[in-house]
Amino acid sequence: MSDHSFILRNGRIIDPTTGRDEIGDLAVVDGRVARSDTAKPGSGACPEWDLAGLVVCPGLIDMHVHLREPGGQDREGIASGTRAAARGGFTTVLAMPNTDPPLDSPEALADLQSRCRADACVRVLACPALTMGQEGRKLTDFAALRKAGAVALSEDGLCLCDNQLMRQAMLLAKHCGLVILDHCEDAALAGNGVLHDGTVARRLGLPGKPRSSEDAVVARNIVLAAETGCPVHLQHLSSQFSVALTGWARSRGLPVSAEATPHHLLLTEQAVLEHGANAKMNPPLRAEQDREALCRAVMQGDVEAIASDHAPHTRADKQKCLADAANGIVGLESAVALCLTELHHRRGMPLPSVLARFTAGPRRILNLPGGTLTPGAVADMVVIDPGEQHTITLENMQSRARNTPFAGFECRGQVKATAVAGKWVYREL
Numbered sequence: 001m002s003d004h005s006f007i008l009r010n011g012r013i014i015d016p017t018t019g020r021d022e023i024g025d026l027a028v029v030d031g032r033v034a035r036s037d038t039a040k041p042g043s044g045a046c047p048e049w050d051l052a053g054l055v056v057c058p059g060l061i062d063m064h065v066h067l068r069e070p071g072g073q074d075r076e077g078i079a080s081g082t083r084a085a086a087r088g089g090f091t092t093v094l095a096m097p098n099t100d101p102p103l104d105s106p107e108a109l110a111d112l113q114s115r116c117r118a119d120a121c122v123r124v125l126a127c128p129a130l131t132m133g134q135e136g137r138k139l140t141d142f143a144a145l146r147k148a149g150a151v152a153l154s155e156d157g158l159c160l161c162d163n164q165l166m167r168q169a170m171l172l173a174k175h176c177g178l179v180i181l182d183h184c185e186d187a188a189l190a191g192n193g194v195l196h197d198g199t200v201a202r203r204l205g206l207p208g209k210p211r212s213s214e215d216a217v218v219a220r221n222i223v224l225a226a227e228t229g230c231p232v233h234l235q236h237l238s239s240q241f242s243v244a245l246t247g248w249a250r251s252r253g254l255p256v257s258a259e260a261t262p263h264h265l266l267l268t269e270q271a272v273l274e275h276g277a278n279a280k281m282n283p284p285l286r287a288e289q290d291r292e293a294l295c296r297a298v299m300q301g302d303v304e305a306i307a308s309d310h311a312p313h314t315r316a317d318k319q320k321c322l323a324d325a326a327n328g329i330v331g332l333e334s335a336v337a338l339c340l341t342e343l344h345h346r347r348g349m350p351l352p353s354v355l356a357r358f359t360a361g362p363r364r365i366l367n368l369p370g371g372t373l374t375p376g377a378v379a380d381m382v383v384i385d386p387g388e389q390h391t392i393t394l395e396n397m398q399s400r401a402r403n404t405p406f407a408g409f410e411c412r413g414q415v416k417a418t419a420v421a422g423k424w425v426y427r428e429l
Helices: 078-087 106-119 142-148 163-176 199-204 212-228 240-251 262-266 271-279 288-300 335-346 351-356 360-366
Strands: 006-015 020-029 048-050 055-058 060-065 090-095 123-126 152-154 179-182 232-234 256-260 381-391 410-420 423-427
Touching: 006 351, 055 351, 060 078, 060 360, 078 090, 078 106, 078 410, 078 423, 090 381, 090 410, 106 123, 106 142, 142 163, 163 179, 163 212, 199 271, 212 232, 212 240, 212 256, 240 256, 240 288, 256 262, 256 288, 256 360, 262 288, 262 335, 288 335, 335 351, 335 381, 335 410
Parallel strands: 006 048, 006 055, 060 090, 090 123, 152 179, 179 232, 232 256
Antiparallel strands: 006 020, 055 381, 381 410, 410 423
16 A cells, blocks of 8 residues: 555544535545445554544635735745645635736646646646736637636636626637636726725725625626526625525526635624724625625525635735735635634534535536545545634744734634545644
8 A cells, every 4th residue: 555545433424525424434545535345443554543523524625715826925825825725624726817927828827737736735726817917808718728727717806897708708618618707896886995885994984895896796797697608606705685696596597606705704894993904805894794694695505615715915915004905814724613613613504514615515616526535536535623622823824924814713623634635735633
């Protein structure tokens, strides 16, 4: 047996894709899940761990990550970003295109893939830009990007507001077998808004960003998805009406999916008063009714993916005045703990359903193979202690950045180990 072989005993095996949920043993041989009879006790052929009280599930997928490389290595990089992913339980991340230069060509994609082969400790999938230079004028070569390995397309933090061009993009993406991920924000409605158009923005004397700036584009995307048949994924929803529109679209079988972030599930605009720029996001943290609507949608399955929107920044990026400070927070290392705390422990969402938002949901949306713990499957997996109480701290973070409002946050649930193709890339067993 190779170094990528081991046996996990007495764990709760949860496989959201197949519906498996049982206490048992799991063997990995040469990087793949083996038949259950391989895990007979006493063989001594490979290392064994007793996981009584712990959960084993397929490796998590984060479909919204900014690795910042190339061009932003002062904030993050492939090496540090994927170490953070491993510590957070993610065996696969989808890299957003807002690098410098943008990820908008097969050549740029090849460069990213080369960097990942050298430095990544988890799988990195590519999400190139919809338009050249992310300028919103000329579509990228979808077919060439698909051939080069792209699994999705997005303008990331920018919105393609040109309705005709977005329609063309959807028709072409449908033909090429690609899903479009969209940051839903009408630039004219958003204006120079800094925070949610609510009580906190007014108290601080800052321009607000209304819900309608998101809602209008969500509605536009649903209409175009219905017309073109192109799968469209709505990134980091924040508005209660956007959530309602998404539920309506899905109830009618339209090719629409959506994600929520941990920070939108746990925080409201009030967090800005305590944490300042470390609670400044785009879309912004909104009101309590928006947070409640989003939590309900995740629990009901209308929003079937949770993504970190990991957005690392330097200290200087966040120490500017609130109007000028960068948007976003780091999230790879805290996403699971935060969501287990809020959704499972506080709200009673079944553990397999929470894990499905990190596994089966993203895998279906991106049309990825594998992702199970059945014999023969590649052994991408995570071990979780669902009840471990701990405090989020900055000292042991693997990310190069520290911009988060969750430092000191009390959680229940912690990732204990992560394996990619049977190789431990993070382990505290």
